[in-house]
Amino acid sequence: MVRTMPDRTRRSERSRVAILDATRELIGEIEYAKLTIEAIAARAGVGKQTIYRWWPSKGAVVFDALLAAAENPDGGGIELPDTGDIAADLTTVLRATAAEFTDPEFAAPIRALTTEMLNDADLAAVYRERMDEPMRAAKKRRLESARRAGQIHADADLDLIVDMLYGPLTQRWLQRSGGLDDEFADALVAAVLRAFDPD
Amino acid sequence: MVRTMPDRTRRSERSRVAILDATRELIGEIEYAKLTIEAIAARAGVGKQTIYRWWPSKGAVVFDALLAAAENPDGGGIELPDTGDIAADLTTVLRATAAEFTDPEFAAPIRALTTEMLNDADLAAVYRERMDEPMRAAKKRRLESARRAGQIHADADLDLIVDMLYGPLTQRWLQRSGGLDDEFADALVAAVLRAFDPD
Numbered sequence: 001m002v003r004t005m006p007d008r009t010r011r012s013e014r015s016r017v018a019i020l021d022a023t024r025e026l027i028g029e030i031e032y033a034k035l036t037i038e039a040i041a042a043r044a045g046v047g048k049q050t051i052y053r054w055w056p057s058k059g060a061v062v063f064d065a066l067l068a069a070a071e072n073p074d075g076g077g078i079e080l081p082d083t084g085d086i087a088a089d090l091t092t093v094l095r096a097t098a099a100e101f102t103d104p105e106f107a108a109p110i111r112a113l114t115t116e117m118l119n120d121a122d123l124a125a126v127y128r129e130r131m132d133e134p135m136r137a138a139k140k141r142r143l144e145s146a147r148r149a150g151q152i153h154a155d156a157d158l159d160l161i162v163d164m165l166y167g168p169l170t171q172r173w174l175q176r177s178g179g180l181d182d183e184f185a186d187a188l189v190a191a192v193l194r195a196f197d198p199d
Numbered sequence: 200m201v202r203t204m205p206d207r208t209r210r211s212e213r214s215r216v217a218i219l220d221a222t223r224e225l226i227g228e229i230e231y232a233k234l235t236i237e238a239i240a241a242r243a244g245v246g247k248q249t250i251y252r253w254w255p256s257k258g259a260v261v262f263d264a265l266l267a268a269a270e271n272p273d274g275g276g277i278e279l280p281d282t283g284d285i286a287a288d289l290t291t292v293l294r295a296t297a298a299e300f301t302d303p304e305f306a307a308p309i310r311a312l313t314t315e316m317l318n319d320a321d322l323a324a325v326y327r328e329r330m331d332e333p334m335r336a337a338k339k340r341r342l343e344s345a346r347r348a349g350q351i352h353a354d355a356d357l358d359l360i361v362d363m364l365y366g367p368l369t370q371r372w373l374q375r376s377g378g379l380d381d382e383f384a385d386a387l388v389a390a391v392l393r394a395f396d397p398d
Contacts, residue, residue, distance in 0.1 A: 033318070164363060174317050187359055
Protein backbone atom coordinates (compact mmCIF):
# COMPACT_ATOMS: atom_id res chain seq x y z
CA MET A 1 0.00 0.00 0.00
CA VAL A 2 2.71 2.40 1.00
CA ARG A 3 4.68 1.64 -2.17
CA THR A 4 1.69 2.52 -4.41
CA MET A 5 1.10 5.94 -2.84
CA PRO A 6 3.43 7.94 -5.08
CA ASP A 7 1.65 6.58 -8.17
CA ARG A 8 -1.74 7.46 -6.75
CA THR A 9 -0.53 10.92 -5.86
CA ARG A 10 0.80 11.38 -9.37
CA ARG A 11 -2.49 10.18 -10.85
CA SER A 12 -4.43 12.57 -8.61
CA GLU A 13 -2.24 15.46 -9.62
CA ARG A 14 -2.65 14.54 -13.31
CA SER A 15 -6.45 14.51 -12.90
CA ARG A 16 -6.41 17.81 -11.06
CA VAL A 17 -4.37 19.48 -13.80
CA ALA A 18 -6.59 17.94 -16.52
CA ILE A 19 -9.71 19.27 -14.77
CA LEU A 20 -8.29 22.78 -14.43
CA ASP A 21 -7.10 22.75 -18.07
CA ALA A 22 -10.50 21.52 -19.29
CA THR A 23 -12.29 24.17 -17.22
CA ARG A 24 -10.07 26.94 -18.58
CA GLU A 25 -10.67 25.78 -22.17
CA LEU A 26 -14.44 25.56 -21.68
CA ILE A 27 -14.65 29.00 -20.05
CA GLY A 28 -13.32 30.42 -23.31
CA GLU A 29 -15.70 28.37 -25.46
CA ILE A 30 -19.12 28.55 -23.81
CA GLU A 31 -21.13 30.95 -21.71
CA TYR A 32 -20.61 30.54 -17.98
CA ALA A 33 -24.30 29.84 -17.28
CA LYS A 34 -24.18 26.90 -19.71
CA LEU A 35 -20.96 25.43 -18.37
CA THR A 36 -21.61 22.20 -16.43
CA ILE A 37 -19.58 19.91 -14.20
CA GLU A 38 -20.52 17.12 -16.65
CA ALA A 39 -18.91 18.99 -19.55
CA ILE A 40 -15.74 19.61 -17.54
CA ALA A 41 -15.56 15.95 -16.51
CA ALA A 42 -16.04 14.77 -20.11
CA ARG A 43 -13.36 17.12 -21.46
CA ALA A 44 -10.90 16.17 -18.69
CA GLY A 45 -11.60 12.45 -19.10
CA VAL A 46 -12.53 11.96 -15.44
CA GLY A 47 -15.74 11.09 -13.60
CA LYS A 48 -18.01 13.79 -12.15
CA GLN A 49 -17.30 12.43 -8.67
CA THR A 50 -13.60 13.14 -9.11
CA ILE A 51 -14.44 16.81 -9.51
CA TYR A 52 -16.85 16.86 -6.60
CA ARG A 53 -14.21 15.19 -4.41
CA TRP A 54 -12.06 18.34 -4.67
CA TRP A 55 -14.49 21.15 -5.42
CA PRO A 56 -17.92 21.80 -3.85
CA SER A 57 -19.41 23.69 -6.80
CA LYS A 58 -18.95 24.83 -10.38
CA GLY A 59 -18.01 28.27 -9.06
CA ALA A 60 -15.19 26.78 -6.97
CA VAL A 61 -13.56 24.86 -9.84
CA VAL A 62 -13.90 27.83 -12.23
CA PHE A 63 -12.33 30.05 -9.59
CA ASP A 64 -9.37 27.68 -9.21
CA ALA A 65 -8.99 27.43 -12.98
CA LEU A 66 -8.86 31.23 -13.27
CA LEU A 67 -6.42 31.44 -10.36
CA ALA A 68 -4.16 28.76 -11.86
CA ALA A 69 -4.05 30.81 -15.07
CA ALA A 70 -3.13 34.01 -13.22
CA GLU A 71 0.45 35.11 -12.98
CA ASN A 72 0.43 34.90 -9.19
CA PRO A 73 -1.75 31.88 -8.54
CA ASP A 74 -1.83 32.24 -4.76
CA GLY A 75 -2.25 36.00 -4.89
CA GLY A 76 1.14 36.28 -3.17
CA GLY A 77 4.13 38.07 -4.56
CA ILE A 78 1.92 40.73 -6.16
CA GLU A 79 3.43 44.20 -6.12
CA LEU A 80 2.14 47.41 -7.66
CA PRO A 81 4.65 49.42 -9.69
CA ASP A 82 6.69 51.84 -7.58
CA THR A 83 8.44 54.48 -9.66
CA GLY A 84 8.30 56.91 -6.72
CA ASP A 85 5.39 58.83 -8.29
CA ILE A 86 2.12 57.64 -6.73
CA ALA A 87 -0.08 59.50 -9.22
CA ALA A 88 1.69 57.97 -12.21
CA ASP A 89 1.72 54.48 -10.71
CA LEU A 90 -1.96 54.46 -9.71
CA THR A 91 -2.91 55.83 -13.12
CA THR A 92 -0.99 52.99 -14.80
CA VAL A 93 -2.67 50.38 -12.62
CA LEU A 94 -6.21 51.79 -12.85
CA ARG A 95 -5.98 52.25 -16.64
CA ALA A 96 -4.85 48.63 -16.99
CA THR A 97 -7.63 47.36 -14.71
CA ALA A 98 -10.27 49.37 -16.58
CA ALA A 99 -8.94 48.02 -19.90
CA GLU A 100 -9.11 44.41 -18.63
CA PHE A 101 -12.71 44.88 -17.54
CA THR A 102 -13.70 46.19 -20.97
CA ASP A 103 -12.18 43.12 -22.70
CA PRO A 104 -15.19 40.77 -23.01
CA GLU A 105 -13.08 37.62 -23.15
CA PHE A 106 -11.29 38.50 -19.93
CA ALA A 107 -14.30 39.98 -18.18
CA ALA A 108 -17.13 37.49 -18.91
CA PRO A 109 -15.99 34.63 -16.64
CA ILE A 110 -14.89 37.08 -13.92
CA ARG A 111 -18.33 38.72 -14.03
CA ALA A 112 -20.10 35.36 -13.76
CA LEU A 113 -17.87 34.27 -10.92
CA THR A 114 -18.24 37.59 -9.10
CA THR A 115 -22.02 37.44 -9.22
CA GLU A 116 -22.01 33.78 -8.11
CA MET A 117 -19.74 34.70 -5.22
CA LEU A 118 -22.06 37.45 -4.03
CA ASN A 119 -24.64 34.83 -3.05
CA ASP A 120 -22.22 32.05 -2.05
CA ALA A 121 -20.56 32.83 1.27
CA ASP A 122 -18.13 29.87 1.02
CA LEU A 123 -16.85 30.87 -2.40
CA ALA A 124 -16.64 34.48 -1.21
CA ALA A 125 -14.47 33.43 1.73
CA VAL A 126 -12.05 31.56 -0.56
CA TYR A 127 -11.91 34.56 -2.88
CA ARG A 128 -11.27 36.93 0.01
CA GLU A 129 -8.46 34.83 1.42
CA ARG A 130 -6.72 33.92 -1.84
CA MET A 131 -7.27 37.01 -4.01
CA ASP A 132 -8.83 40.03 -2.33
CA GLU A 133 -6.68 40.14 0.81
CA PRO A 134 -3.29 39.66 -0.93
CA MET A 135 -4.31 42.22 -3.59
CA ARG A 136 -5.49 44.70 -0.98
CA ALA A 137 -2.28 44.21 1.00
CA ALA A 138 -0.22 44.96 -2.14
CA LYS A 139 -2.25 48.12 -2.83
CA LYS A 140 -1.78 49.24 0.76
CA ARG A 141 1.98 48.60 0.63
CA ARG A 142 2.20 50.95 -2.38
CA LEU A 143 0.08 53.58 -0.60
CA GLU A 144 2.16 53.19 2.57
CA SER A 145 5.29 53.88 0.54
CA ALA A 146 3.62 57.03 -0.89
CA ARG A 147 2.65 58.12 2.61
CA ARG A 148 6.25 57.71 3.81
CA ALA A 149 7.34 59.79 0.79
CA GLY A 150 4.95 62.56 1.88
CA GLN A 151 2.73 62.14 -1.20
CA ILE A 152 -0.42 61.35 0.77
CA HIS A 153 -1.61 62.64 4.12
CA ALA A 154 -0.06 61.09 7.24
CA ASP A 155 -3.50 60.38 8.74
CA ALA A 156 -4.98 58.89 5.56
CA ASP A 157 -7.07 55.71 5.99
CA LEU A 158 -5.45 53.38 3.43
CA ASP A 159 -8.43 50.99 3.30
CA LEU A 160 -10.69 53.92 2.46
CA ILE A 161 -8.31 54.98 -0.34
CA VAL A 162 -8.35 51.45 -1.80
CA ASP A 163 -12.17 51.43 -1.68
CA MET A 164 -12.40 54.88 -3.28
CA LEU A 165 -10.12 53.79 -6.13
CA TYR A 166 -11.64 50.38 -6.85
CA GLY A 167 -15.28 50.82 -5.73
CA PRO A 168 -16.29 53.25 -8.50
CA LEU A 169 -14.40 51.22 -11.11
CA THR A 170 -15.93 47.89 -10.03
CA GLN A 171 -19.43 49.39 -9.87
CA ARG A 172 -19.19 50.94 -13.36
CA TRP A 173 -18.03 47.60 -14.67
CA LEU A 174 -20.52 45.33 -12.88
CA GLN A 175 -23.53 47.62 -13.35
CA ARG A 176 -22.44 48.89 -16.77
CA SER A 177 -23.28 52.35 -15.43
CA GLY A 178 -20.55 54.39 -17.07
CA GLY A 179 -17.46 54.45 -19.28
CA LEU A 180 -14.28 52.65 -18.26
CA ASP A 181 -11.71 54.51 -20.35
CA ASP A 182 -8.38 56.15 -19.59
CA GLU A 183 -10.12 59.46 -18.99
CA PHE A 184 -12.21 57.95 -16.21
CA ALA A 185 -9.19 56.22 -14.63
CA ASP A 186 -7.17 59.45 -14.73
CA ALA A 187 -9.95 61.59 -13.24
CA LEU A 188 -10.62 59.04 -10.49
CA VAL A 189 -6.97 58.78 -9.44
CA ALA A 190 -6.57 62.59 -9.49
CA ALA A 191 -9.71 63.09 -7.36
CA VAL A 192 -8.74 60.43 -4.79
CA LEU A 193 -5.23 61.86 -4.44
CA ARG A 194 -6.67 65.38 -3.99
CA ALA A 195 -8.83 64.01 -1.18
CA PHE A 196 -5.72 62.77 0.66
CA ASP A 197 -3.34 65.57 -0.27
CA PRO A 198 -0.71 66.03 2.44
CA ASP A 199 -1.04 69.85 2.41
CA MET B 200 -66.89 42.30 -26.66
CA VAL B 201 -66.41 46.01 -26.20
CA ARG B 202 -68.82 46.05 -23.24
CA THR B 203 -66.89 43.32 -21.42
CA MET B 204 -63.53 45.10 -21.65
CA PRO B 205 -63.79 47.12 -18.44
CA ASP B 206 -64.45 43.92 -16.47
CA ARG B 207 -61.52 42.17 -18.09
CA THR B 208 -59.31 45.15 -17.35
CA ARG B 209 -60.44 45.14 -13.72
CA ARG B 210 -59.79 41.41 -13.47
CA SER B 211 -56.33 41.88 -14.98
CA GLU B 212 -55.52 44.65 -12.55
CA ARG B 213 -56.74 42.52 -9.62
CA SER B 214 -54.50 39.63 -10.75
CA ARG B 215 -51.55 41.97 -11.19
CA VAL B 216 -51.95 43.38 -7.67
CA ALA B 217 -52.43 39.88 -6.22
CA ILE B 218 -49.22 38.69 -7.91
CA LEU B 219 -47.20 41.65 -6.64
CA ASP B 220 -48.62 41.25 -3.12
CA ALA B 221 -47.88 37.50 -3.14
CA THR B 222 -44.35 38.14 -4.38
CA ARG B 223 -43.70 40.73 -1.68
CA GLU B 224 -44.97 38.37 1.03
CA LEU B 225 -42.88 35.46 -0.25
CA ILE B 226 -39.72 37.57 -0.49
CA GLY B 227 -40.00 38.11 3.27
CA GLU B 228 -40.66 34.44 3.98
CA ILE B 229 -38.23 32.41 1.89
CA GLU B 230 -34.75 32.76 0.48
CA TYR B 231 -34.65 34.36 -2.97
CA ALA B 232 -32.92 31.35 -4.58
CA LYS B 233 -35.80 29.12 -3.41
CA LEU B 234 -38.55 31.46 -4.57
CA THR B 235 -40.33 30.09 -7.66
CA ILE B 236 -42.89 31.40 -10.13
CA GLU B 237 -45.03 28.38 -9.13
CA ALA B 238 -45.06 29.51 -5.48
CA ILE B 239 -46.00 33.06 -6.46
CA ALA B 240 -48.80 31.82 -8.72
CA ALA B 241 -50.16 29.52 -5.99
CA ARG B 242 -50.12 32.27 -3.37
CA ALA B 243 -51.73 34.79 -5.74
CA GLY B 244 -54.37 32.30 -6.89
CA VAL B 245 -53.48 32.66 -10.58
CA GLY B 246 -51.96 30.36 -13.19
CA LYS B 247 -48.22 30.43 -13.95
CA GLN B 248 -49.02 31.58 -17.48
CA THR B 249 -50.69 34.72 -16.10
CA ILE B 250 -47.38 35.69 -14.52
CA TYR B 251 -45.36 34.87 -17.64
CA ARG B 252 -47.78 36.96 -19.72
CA TRP B 253 -46.60 40.09 -17.89
CA TRP B 254 -43.11 39.27 -16.65
CA PRO B 255 -40.31 37.45 -18.51
CA SER B 256 -38.52 36.12 -15.41
CA LYS B 257 -38.62 35.72 -11.64
CA GLY B 258 -36.17 38.63 -11.36
CA ALA B 259 -38.56 40.89 -13.27
CA VAL B 260 -41.58 40.20 -11.07
CA VAL B 261 -39.52 40.50 -7.86
CA PHE B 262 -38.15 43.79 -9.13
CA ASP B 263 -41.67 45.13 -9.77
CA ALA B 264 -42.83 43.92 -6.36
CA LEU B 265 -39.97 45.76 -4.67
CA LEU B 266 -40.62 48.88 -6.76
CA ALA B 267 -44.34 48.82 -5.94
CA ALA B 268 -43.41 48.71 -2.25
CA ALA B 269 -41.04 51.68 -2.56
CA GLU B 270 -42.16 55.15 -1.66
CA ASN B 271 -41.55 56.43 -5.17
CA PRO B 272 -42.55 53.50 -7.33
CA ASP B 273 -41.47 55.04 -10.63
CA GLY B 274 -38.27 56.48 -9.18
CA GLY B 275 -39.66 59.93 -9.96
CA GLY B 276 -40.22 62.65 -7.43
CA ILE B 277 -37.16 61.60 -5.46
CA GLU B 278 -35.25 64.47 -3.92
CA LEU B 279 -32.24 64.42 -1.61
CA PRO B 280 -32.49 66.65 1.47
CA ASP B 281 -31.31 70.20 0.85
CA THR B 282 -30.62 72.10 4.06
CA GLY B 283 -28.05 74.25 2.26
CA ASP B 284 -25.15 72.26 3.81
CA ILE B 285 -23.93 69.67 1.30
CA ALA B 286 -21.67 67.87 3.80
CA ALA B 287 -24.50 67.46 6.32
CA ASP B 288 -27.00 66.35 3.67
CA LEU B 289 -24.72 63.79 2.03
CA THR B 290 -23.75 62.44 5.45
CA THR B 291 -27.45 61.98 6.31
CA VAL B 292 -28.13 60.19 3.03
CA LEU B 293 -25.04 57.96 3.06
CA ARG B 294 -25.54 56.99 6.71
CA ALA B 295 -29.14 56.01 5.92
CA THR B 296 -28.12 54.03 2.84
CA ALA B 297 -25.38 52.20 4.75
CA ALA B 298 -27.87 51.38 7.55
CA GLU B 299 -30.39 50.00 5.04
CA PHE B 300 -27.74 47.76 3.50
CA THR B 301 -26.81 46.32 6.91
CA ASP B 302 -30.45 45.43 7.64
CA PRO B 303 -30.66 41.79 6.46
CA GLU B 304 -34.42 41.91 5.84
CA PHE B 305 -34.09 44.95 3.60
CA ALA B 306 -30.85 43.89 1.97
CA ALA B 307 -31.33 40.18 1.15
CA PRO B 308 -33.81 40.54 -1.74
CA ILE B 309 -31.97 43.59 -3.10
CA ARG B 310 -28.72 41.61 -3.07
CA ALA B 311 -30.31 38.68 -4.88
CA LEU B 312 -31.90 40.96 -7.43
CA THR B 313 -28.69 42.95 -7.96
CA THR B 314 -26.68 39.82 -8.64
CA GLU B 315 -29.36 38.48 -11.00
CA MET B 316 -29.37 41.79 -12.84
CA LEU B 317 -25.61 41.69 -13.36
CA ASN B 318 -26.03 38.74 -15.73
CA ASP B 319 -29.42 39.71 -17.20
CA ALA B 320 -29.09 42.64 -19.58
CA ASP B 321 -32.88 43.07 -19.98
CA LEU B 322 -33.50 43.30 -16.25
CA ALA B 323 -30.51 45.63 -15.95
CA ALA B 324 -32.02 47.95 -18.58
CA VAL B 325 -35.34 48.11 -16.71
CA TYR B 326 -33.50 48.83 -13.47
CA ARG B 327 -31.41 51.54 -15.08
CA GLU B 328 -34.42 53.29 -16.58
CA ARG B 329 -36.77 53.03 -13.61
CA MET B 330 -34.44 53.28 -10.62
CA ASP B 331 -30.81 54.10 -11.34
CA GLU B 332 -31.33 57.02 -13.71
CA PRO B 333 -33.99 58.87 -11.65
CA MET B 334 -31.90 58.30 -8.49
CA ARG B 335 -28.73 59.51 -10.20
CA ALA B 336 -30.58 62.57 -11.52
CA ALA B 337 -31.78 63.40 -7.99
CA LYS B 338 -28.24 63.06 -6.60
CA LYS B 339 -26.90 65.28 -9.36
CA ARG B 340 -29.59 67.92 -8.73
CA ARG B 341 -28.43 68.12 -5.09
CA LEU B 342 -24.77 68.35 -6.17
CA GLU B 343 -25.64 70.98 -8.77
CA SER B 344 -27.28 73.06 -6.05
CA ALA B 345 -24.11 72.71 -3.93
CA ARG B 346 -22.00 73.74 -6.90
CA ARG B 347 -24.14 76.86 -7.41
CA ALA B 348 -23.69 77.62 -3.69
CA GLY B 349 -19.91 77.44 -4.15
CA GLN B 350 -19.57 74.34 -1.93
CA ILE B 351 -18.03 72.18 -4.65
CA HIS B 352 -15.65 73.07 -7.46
CA ALA B 353 -17.16 74.73 -10.55
CA ASP B 354 -15.45 72.18 -12.86
CA ALA B 355 -16.44 69.12 -10.81
CA ASP B 356 -17.69 66.09 -12.79
CA LEU B 357 -20.97 65.32 -10.99
CA ASP B 358 -21.21 61.75 -12.34
CA LEU B 359 -17.75 61.04 -10.95
CA ILE B 360 -18.82 62.41 -7.56
CA VAL B 361 -21.90 60.16 -7.54
CA ASP B 362 -19.71 57.15 -8.40
CA MET B 363 -17.15 58.04 -5.73
CA LEU B 364 -19.88 58.29 -3.08
CA TYR B 365 -21.87 55.18 -3.99
CA GLY B 366 -19.22 52.90 -5.56
CA PRO B 367 -17.26 52.24 -2.35
CA LEU B 368 -20.47 51.81 -0.36
CA THR B 369 -22.01 49.39 -2.86
CA GLN B 370 -18.80 47.39 -3.14
CA ARG B 371 -18.38 47.04 0.65
CA TRP B 372 -21.97 45.86 0.85
CA LEU B 373 -21.98 43.46 -2.12
CA GLN B 374 -18.54 41.98 -1.45
CA ARG B 375 -18.83 42.20 2.35
CA SER B 376 -15.33 43.70 2.22
CA GLY B 377 -15.60 46.25 5.02
CA GLY B 378 -17.74 47.93 7.67
CA LEU B 379 -20.81 49.98 6.70
CA ASP B 380 -21.21 52.13 9.79
CA ASP B 381 -21.66 55.87 10.37
CA GLU B 382 -17.89 56.29 10.70
CA PHE B 383 -17.36 54.92 7.20
CA ALA B 384 -20.15 57.08 5.72
CA ASP B 385 -18.76 60.20 7.40
CA ALA B 386 -15.17 59.54 6.28
CA LEU B 387 -16.27 58.80 2.72
CA VAL B 388 -18.35 62.00 2.39
CA ALA B 389 -15.56 64.10 3.90
CA ALA B 390 -12.96 62.62 1.53
CA VAL B 391 -15.11 63.07 -1.58
CA LEU B 392 -15.90 66.69 -0.69
CA ARG B 393 -12.18 67.38 -0.07
CA ALA B 394 -11.49 66.04 -3.57
CA PHE B 395 -13.88 68.59 -5.08
CA ASP B 396 -13.20 71.48 -2.75
CA PRO B 397 -13.79 74.80 -4.52
CA ASP B 398 -10.57 76.36 -3.15
